[in-house]
Amino acid sequence: MNLTLEQALSFGQETLLASSLELSPAEAFKKARLLLAHVLKKDPSYLYGFSERVLSAQEQTLFKDLILKAIQGMPLSRILEQREFWSLPFSLNVATLDPRPDSEVILDVALNLLKGHNTSLRILDLGTGSGCLLLSLLHMLPNAEGVGVDLSFKAALCARQNAFNLDLSQRASFIQGSWTEALSGKFDLIVSNPPYIPTSEIPHLDPSVRLFDPFLALDGGIDGLDPYRNLIPKFKDLLSPKGFVLVEIGSTQSFDVEKIFQAENFQNIMCYQDIERRPRVISAYV
Ligand SMILES: C[S@@+](CC[C@H](N)C(=O)[O-])C[C@H]1O[C@@H](n2cnc3c(N)ncnc32)[C@H](O)[C@@H]1O
Structure with a gap:
């Protein structure tokens, strides 16, 4: 019945x-x-x-x-394939990280550092996943346009669909590729929330993460720092003269990531905390 x-x-x-x-x-x-x-x-x-x-x-x-x-x-967001981030609805699929509220710190910092900036802006989001960082920034910054890159084709497709759903397709493009490989031109802001979990810690993560977030979105190599070592030396060639970069980090990684930025002669390197007062985002200028 x-x-x-x-x-x-x-x-x-x-x-x-x-x-x-x-x-x-x-x-x-x-x-x-x-x-x-x-x-x-x-x-x-x-x-x-x-x-x-x-x-x-x-x-x-x-x-x-x-x-x-x-x-x-299975987390509700995974079942519904939907997550609210920065008060906007984002579709998810099996290839995208389920966006975390902690990642909104990048947006707070970006909007703060860009206060008063009202000319056009080019933004790059490396490891875009659902596109949540780039699309939230474009939603807040009507003069901005941007590019999101992900190694996963399925994630890039999901981000593109989210751009369409949020009526941001005109200002956002998404490409499949490895980090900065296929990129040229200059950006005023680069954001990235790369995978930063040390490989050996992944089996010990909460099952709601370990079983449902893609390995590609979590695995940062032996010490979790591989993406920073790979990406930071490439940022300078992609940044405009007054450009800056914001990367999310794991809560114990600020010292190591700051050191990588220093070794590449970045200026004004700052660390910002999340709501729990844990180091969460590093900013650096060319
Ligand atoms: C931690 S997730 C972040 C996703 C999204 N930006 C967010 O904040 O929710 C990291 C993303 O990096 C992507 N990724 C991993 N290795 C990559 C590579 N070599 N090139 C481009 N993207 C990569 C993963 O597929 C994943 O979408």
């Missing part, structure tokens, strides 16, 4: 509550509601008005599948 929306919600809530996720009844209800709304391709508020509607067999199977994924620990 097929369930009504109300019955499906109770089923979802009870199943989630009985799982090892340790959710409160309110959290379980909210999760079930979001999953059911996703299955129905409706806003969650729809469920209140149509609680007696009966699910089709296909909708019911899909809903049960999604509840199963949730109780197996």
